[in-house]
Amino acid sequence: MSVPQTNLAWATLLDVHPPERGRRRLHDRLAHALRAAIREGRLVEGAAVPPSRTLAEELGCSRWVVTEAYAQLKAEGYLSARTGSATRVSWTPDTAPPLPRARPAPPRPPIRYDLAPGLPDLRAFPRRRWAEAVRTVTGSAVHYDLGLPDPSGHAVLRTTLAQYLRRSRSADAAAASVAVCAGITDGLARLCRTLRAEGIADVAVEDPGWPRLRDAARSAGLRVHPVPVDHDGLRVDDLAQIPARAVVVGAAHQFPTGTVLSPARRARLVRWARDVDGFLIEDDYDAEFRYDRPPIAVMQGMDPSRVFLLGSVSKTLSPALGLGWLVAPAAMSSALRAANPVAAAPPVLDQLALAAFIDRGWYDAHLRAARRRFRARRDLLVRTLGAQVPEGRVAGTAAGLHILLHLPDGTDTRAAVRAGAASGLRLADLDDYRVKRSAGNALVLGYGNISDTEISAAVTLLREALRPPR
Amino acid sequence: MSVPQTNLAWATLLDVHPPERGRRRLHDRLAHALRAAIREGRLVEGAAVPPSRTLAEELGCSRWVVTEAYAQLKAEGYLSARTGSATRVSWTPDTAPPLPRARPAPPRPPIRYDLAPGLPDLRAFPRRRWAEAVRTVTGSAVHYDLGLPDPSGHAVLRTTLAQYLRRSRSADAAAASVAVCAGITDGLARLCRTLRAEGIADVAVEDPGWPRLRDAARSAGLRVHPVPVDHDGLRVDDLAQIPARAVVVGAAHQFPTGTVLSPARRARLVRWARDVDGFLIEDDYDAEFRYDRPPIAVMQGMDPSRVFLLGSVSKTLSPALGLGWLVAPAAMSSALRAANPVAAAPPVLDQLALAAFIDRGWYDAHLRAARRRFRARRDLLVRTLGAQVPEGRVAGTAAGLHILLHLPDGTDTRAAVRAGAASGLRLADLDDYRVKRSAGNALVLGYGNISDTEISAAVTLLREALRPPR
Numbered sequence: 001m002s003v004p005q006t007n008l009a010w011a012t013l014l015d016v017h018p019p020e021r022g023r024r025r026l027h028d029r030l031a032h033a034l035r036a037a038i039r040e041g042r043l044v045e046g047a048a049v050p051p052s053r054t055l056a057e058e059l060g061c062s063r064w065v066v067t068e069a070y071a072q073l074k075a076e077g078y079l080s081a082r083t084g085s086a087t088r089v090s091w092t093p094d095t096a097p098p099l100p101r102a103r104p105a106p107p108r109p110p111i112r113y114d115l116a117p118g119l120p121d122l123r124a125f126p127r128r129r130w131a132e133a134v135r136t137v138t139g140s141a142v143h144y145d146l147g148l149p150d151p152s153g154h155a156v157l158r159t160t161l162a163q164y165l166r167r168s169r170s171a172d173a174a175a176a177s178v179a180v181c182a183g184i185t186d187g188l189a190r191l192c193r194t195l196r197a198e199g200i201a202d203v204a205v206e207d208p209g210w211p212r213l214r215d216a217a218r219s220a221g222l223r224v225h226p227v228p229v230d231h232d233g234l235r236v237d238d239l240a241q242i243p244a245r246a247v248v249v250g251a252a253h254q255f256p257t258g259t260v261l262s263p264a265r266r267a268r269l270v271r272w273a274r275d276v277d278g279f280l281i282e283d284d285y286d287a288e289f290r291y292d293r294p295p296i297a298v299m300q301g302m303d304p305s306r307v308f309l310l311g312s313v314s315k316t317l318s319p320a321l322g323l324g325w326l327v328a329p330a331a332m333s334s335a336l337r338a339a340n341p342v343a344a345a346p347p348v349l350d351q352l353a354l355a356a357f358i359d360r361g362w363y364d365a366h367l368r369a370a371r372r373r374f375r376a377r378r379d380l381l382v383r384t385l386g387a388q389v390p391e392g393r394v395a396g397t398a399a400g401l402h403i404l405l406h407l408p409d410g411t412d413t414r415a416a417v418r419a420g421a422a423s424g425l426r427l428a429d430l431d432d433y434r435v436k437r438s439a440g441n442a443l444v445l446g447y448g449n450i451s452d453t454e455i456s457a458a459v460t461l462l463r464e465a466l467r468p469p470r
Numbered sequence: 471m472s473v474p475q476t477n478l479a480w481a482t483l484l485d486v487h488p489p490e491r492g493r494r495r496l497h498d499r500l501a502h503a504l505r506a507a508i509r510e511g512r513l514v515e516g517a518a519v520p521p522s523r524t525l526a527e528e529l530g531c532s533r534w535v536v537t538e539a540y541a542q543l544k545a546e547g548y549l550s551a552r553t554g555s556a557t558r559v560s561w562t563p564d565t566a567p568p569l570p571r572a573r574p575a576p577p578r579p580p581i582r583y584d585l586a587p588g589l590p591d592l593r594a595f596p597r598r599r600w601a602e603a604v605r606t607v608t609g610s611a612v613h614y615d616l617g618l619p620d621p622s623g624h625a626v627l628r629t630t631l632a633q634y635l636r637r638s639r640s641a642d643a644a645a646a647s648v649a650v651c652a653g654i655t656d657g658l659a660r661l662c663r664t665l666r667a668e669g670i671a672d673v674a675v676e677d678p679g680w681p682r683l684r685d686a687a688r689s690a691g692l693r694v695h696p697v698p699v700d701h702d703g704l705r706v707d708d709l710a711q712i713p714a715r716a717v718v719v720g721a722a723h724q725f726p727t728g729t730v731l732s733p734a735r736r737a738r739l740v741r742w743a744r745d746v747d748g749f750l751i752e753d754d755y756d757a758e759f760r761y762d763r764p765p766i767a768v769m770q771g772m773d774p775s776r777v778f779l780l781g782s783v784s785k786t787l788s789p790a791l792g793l794g795w796l797v798a799p800a801a802m803s804s805a806l807r808a809a810n811p812v813a814a815a816p817p818v819l820d821q822l823a824l825a826a827f828i829d830r831g832w833y834d835a836h837l838r839a840a841r842r843r844f845r846a847r848r849d850l851l852v853r854t855l856g857a858q859v860p861e862g863r864v865a866g867t868a869a870g871l872h873i874l875l876h877l878p879d880g881t882d883t884r885a886a887v888r889a890g891a892a893s894g895l896r897l898a899d900l901d902d903y904r905v906k907r908s909a910g911n912a913l914v915l916g917y918g919n920i921s922d923t924e925i926s927a928a929v930t931l932l933r934e935a936l937r938p939p940r
Contacts, residue, residue: 019861028764032640035640035771039642039771039772071763072763072764072766072767075733075763075766076728076731076733076736076766076767077732077733077735077736077737077772080733090733090737091737091772093771093772093773094775094776118618119617119618122613122616122617123613125613127608127609127618127774128609129795130608130819131605131608131609134601134604134605134608134819135601135604135605138597138600138601138604139597139598139601143592143593143595143754144592145790146592146593146595146788146789146790147589147788147789147790147919148588148589148789148790149749149789149790149792168902170502170505172509182814183814184813185814186812186814189812194554212811212812215811216811216812217808219811219812260545262547262552263544263545263546263548263560264547264550265547266547267560267561274564274873284522293541293542293545294498294501296542297505297546298546301505301507301509302561302563303563303564305564306564312475317615318617319616319617319618319619320616320618320619320817320818320819321616321817321818321819322619322814322815322816322817322818323817340657340689341682341685342655342656342682342685342686342689344652344655344656344792345792346792346817347790347791347792347793347816347817347820348790348791348792349600349604349790349791350820351815353758354590361676377908389472398582422916449617470740
């Protein structure tokens with residue numbers, strides 16, 4: 001019996017073996033080659049493959065190699081054989097026109113200087129100590145720690161975080177009320193799903209504010225109501241106009257305006273939550289950084305039964321770590337689990353590493369050094385702006401990782417962002433953080449992810465970007 | 471002027487300093503003590519605090535310490551002062567009865583032996599090599615890698631995974647079609663949200679099947695339709711009775727029945743997807759472990775425009791790592807991003823560590839060793855069951871990390887699970903994986919997370935648990 005007539009060169013089937021398959025055994029390589037020929041339409045449905053003895057002679061291999069490869073492809077549905085008949089191809093690739101392919105994004109000019117907000121000092125990430133913390137816990141974890149993780153987080157980290165939040169943020173937190181999550185956005189999505197399950201379908205957010213918070217609330221199925229922010233922070237009295245019984249508030253350092261919620265409004269806000277039988281969601285995203293006084297204590301301590309507290313290491317260590325926390329009222333903890341049946345905690349070894357990093361005092365030491373560095377860098381940026389962009393007015397408390405730069409009426413900040421991008425400078429328009437865009441006249445300048453030595457050049461580019469085109 | 475009459479012992483305010491606050495400065499400790507007194511109702515709203523000079527004398531500290539502490543508490547809203555008047559407490563703790571506290575779960579007897587499915591061999595986790603991979607990438611990552619992560623995953627890992635899936639699972643995968651996720655459940659939740667956004671509101675799942683897959687689909691807002699499984703896998707023809715245009719299928723090794731989808735059904739299933747213009751979702755959760763032949767190639771390669779592929783390291787390394795992947799049709803990748811606006815990729819250093827772990831050949835070496843170990847352990851378990859539980863019948867392909875133990879009609883498997891738990895043996899009833907529970911007569915026995923030396927004792931406990939109570 002001779003090899004059937006097809007367009008396939010049977011004798012060369014094994015000639016193609018990409019380097020990545022170099023270690024595979026012969027029958028596996030033959031199965032791969034035949035599978036590819038069938039998938040690509042070179043061997044069409046109904047065509048007979050050679051009897052195993054014939055193909056083995058063609059290839060110069062043992063007959064076993066061929067029967068193994070055929071058996072594999074029969075199990076996978078590419079070949080089939082009836083008793084007494086030849087083995088035939090039983091598969092046809094899709095002949096329909098392929099679905100449209102997604103277009104690649106257009107290339108962007110490279111960023112040389114980053115004056116947009118949102119990132120800490122990535123160059124100062126404590127690589128050696130973090131790797132040491134991971135190494136230690138990877139060796140010392142009990143093997144149960146490597147099993148299915150507790151969706152609320154590992155007990156060791158929850159205990160450490162509760163202690164840290166009591167000590168450093170004056171929170172009213174216990175291990176049982178802390179849930180570990182992937183960051184503030186993840187924590188907010190979880191708690192919004194919980195609010196929805198509890199019958200709260202509307203949430204108020206600060207306007208301007210961090211857009212991902214709105215995305216998280218919407219993705220959890222809540223309606224989002226913007227509330228204005230002024231120089232005293234969230235306009236608490238405006239909440240009366242809104243059907244929401246929950247509000248997300250950056251009390252210690254509002255993003256992006258940089259205001260601190262005033263003492264009187266703090267008291268009114270907690271009273272509002274009691275009056276409407278609702279909840280405050282405290283976005284404590286960068287409160288570790290205050291340069292003129294100790295950080296303001298969290299509002300969560302004022303009423304732990306009404307305030308959710310959200311925090312993370314994204315602004316202190318790195319957003320790439322994906323580690324945050326959510327302190328919930330004790331009465332809400334079972335609802336929080338029930339509303340998030342498939343939410344996973346961050347990887348356990350990372351959780352244990354963060355616990356070790358905090359317990360060894362490395363986190364506090366990192367924060368102390370970062371505070372000194374950012375305070376000096378903020379001063380440098382403000383001085384440089386004063387000299388090079390004298391028409392601008394800096395606003396925002398001496399805190400956090402960004403300032404607001406108010407510009408004269410008529411300044412086209414959107415054009416400035418575009419001009420900056422074209423020259424390698426990343427900028428952010430205040431308007432991009434508003435629910436309703438207005439004629440912009442301020443930039444949000446972040447000084448986390450820029451080195452001191454780059455500030456002068458970056459501000460020079462900023463000054464160029466602010467020049468109206470001729 | 472004397473200290474006002476309250477029930478507070480002013481002179482001892484600084485005596486209480488828990489060890490965790492030992493390093494704090496004096497004004498910070500004083501603010502903490504006053505804040506606690508106000509929160510706990512020992513200093514009531516309206517009460518005047520002593521003039522700073524008076525309190526400083528009482529405490530034997532400088533007046534600056536007191537004014538700083540007062541200023542802090544004013545900023546936080548606990549104290550307020552009008553010009554020319556005393557500084558007073560401006561805050562009242564919630565006097566409403568506290569919301570009900572969640573009850574703690576009742577304690578469970580400790581697990582000595584784990585014969586439930588779902589876990590790999592946690593004792594064999596390659597701790598040293600994993601820590602080495604993390605250490606290497608933590609040192610070598612560029613600092614941009616520590617910024618905001620790509621929600622679809624780091625390009626390095628996506629490239630490595632695409633290559634691994636082509637090589638090891640015969641998948642049709644490219645870096646652009648791979649998304650990194652936290653595991654199969656997370657990947658399924660993401661793609662179900664995508665299907666819903668594309669107008670697909672119904673999904674079929676295997677019955678029996680892994681309950682968290684159903685939870686994930688439901689949490690994404692899809693209706694879930696169970697389809698029976700028999701000895702050839704999913705009953706593909708039953709899909710015609712169901713409004714679903716998508717189906718989750720464990721083609722290589724169905725959980726929990728251990729069947730392999732038959733060749734004829736593979737072909738029919740892909741044709742079904744084309745006929746209904748729908749999608750297959752391939753749950754490739756443990757296909758790396760096949761003991762009688764090479765692993766069956768993924769169905770995704772049969773029609774990459776219609777099949778989503780889900781996999782993870784949860785059954786090969788550890789579920790605590792939280793690392794998985796989702797291969798999506800090219801036409802769906804932008805829809806996948808759009809439908810998951812706040813989904814975060816796993817921590818970047820873990821992603822880079824997995825890429826290094828695979829690229830160095832450590833993953834393949836780990837899998838080879840694990841295959842040898844699990845093949846021998848499966849044989850040992852089957853032999854031990856044959857000797858000690860002769861009335862049982864073992865089913866399931868020689869693959870994966872679990873077997874099915876059919877028991878005679880009338881066996882109360884639910885009682886056996888309870889009896890096992892009471893004696894420290896974790897068992898799982900097949901019925902727990904069914905959408906509609908029936909009178910159970912099979913157990914799902916996992917041999918991933920039990921050592922060879924424990925199997926004899928565990929099966930003895932199993933035999934005891936199967937004895938009807940007298």
